[in-house]
Amino acid sequence: MTRTVRDVMSAPPLVVGPQTSVVEVARVMRDEGIGAVLVTDGDELVGIVTDRDLAVRIVTLGGSIEDHSVADACSEELVSVSPDDDIERAVDLMREHAVRRLPVTEGGRPVGIVALGDLAVERDPDSALADISAAEPNQ
Numbered sequence: 001m002t003r004t005v006r007d008v009m010s011a012p013p014l015v016v017g018p019q020t021s022v023v024e025v026a027r028v029m030r031d032e033g034i035g036a037v038l039v040t041d042g043d044e045l046v047g048i049v050t051d052r053d054l055a056v057r058i059v060t061l062g063g064s065i066e067d068h069s070v071a072d073a074c075s076e077e078l079v080s081v082s083p084d085d086d087i088e089r090a091v092d093l094m095r096e097h098a099v100r101r102l103p104v105t106e107g108g109r110p111v112g113i114v115a116l117g118d119l120a121v122e123r124d125p126d127s128a129l130a131d132i133s134a135a136e137p138n139q
Contacts, residue, residue: 003086003087004083004084004085004086004087005081005082005083005084005085005086005087005089005090005104005112005114006083006084006104006112007087008087008114008118008119009083009104009111009112009113009114009118010034010112010113010114010115010118011104011111011112011113012111012112013037013038013103013104013110013111013112013113014028014032014034014037014038015037015038015039015040015110016028016037016038016039016040016049016070017039017040017041017070018039018041018046018047018069018070018071018074019069019070019071020039020069020070021066021068021069021070022049022054022058022065022068022069022070022072022073023065023066025037025049025054025070025073026051026054029051029054035050035051035052035101035115036048036049036050036051036101036113036115037049037070038103038110038113039070039071039074040110043108043109044108045078045080045103045105045108045109045110046074046076047070047071047074047075047076047078048074048075048078048101048103048113049070049073049074049075050075050100050101053073053074053075054073057072057073058072058073078103079093079097079099079102080102080103080104080105081093081102081103081104081105081114082104082105082106083104083106083111083112087114087119090102090114090119091119094116094119100115100116101113101114101115101116102114102115
């Protein structure tokens with residue numbers, strides 16, 4: 001049976017606006033045990049911000065972290081999938097673009113996120129990545 005992205009994605013995604021403070025986003029990530037949040041302007045997906053983006057892009061800017069918004073941290077060149085796409089398409093896109101997470105959109109609206117760990121759990125449940133991905137997050 002062919003599995004689709006809908007079968008493995010996390011939904012609904014957490015979304016924030018571009019002017020949301022990075023401190024607020026970091027708190028949400030910590031409290032929800034997630035590593036990525038989608039950035040929208042109205043209903044339009046405009047970016048994705050990950051925990052790594054916060055560490056690499058914001059911390060290295062210097063100054064007060066409170067002075068930065070998600071717009072300063074998010075990746076804007078997005079590759080996305082549809083919930084009805086085969087999971088192999090998601091795997092291929094992750095490989096091609098060297099990304100660990102893909103926004104899932106339907107009719108241009110964000111409806112979920114599919115992560116490398118989600119696919120590992122689905123495709124190779126006995127792998128170390130699947131074990132780590134299925135474990136409770138560290139707080």
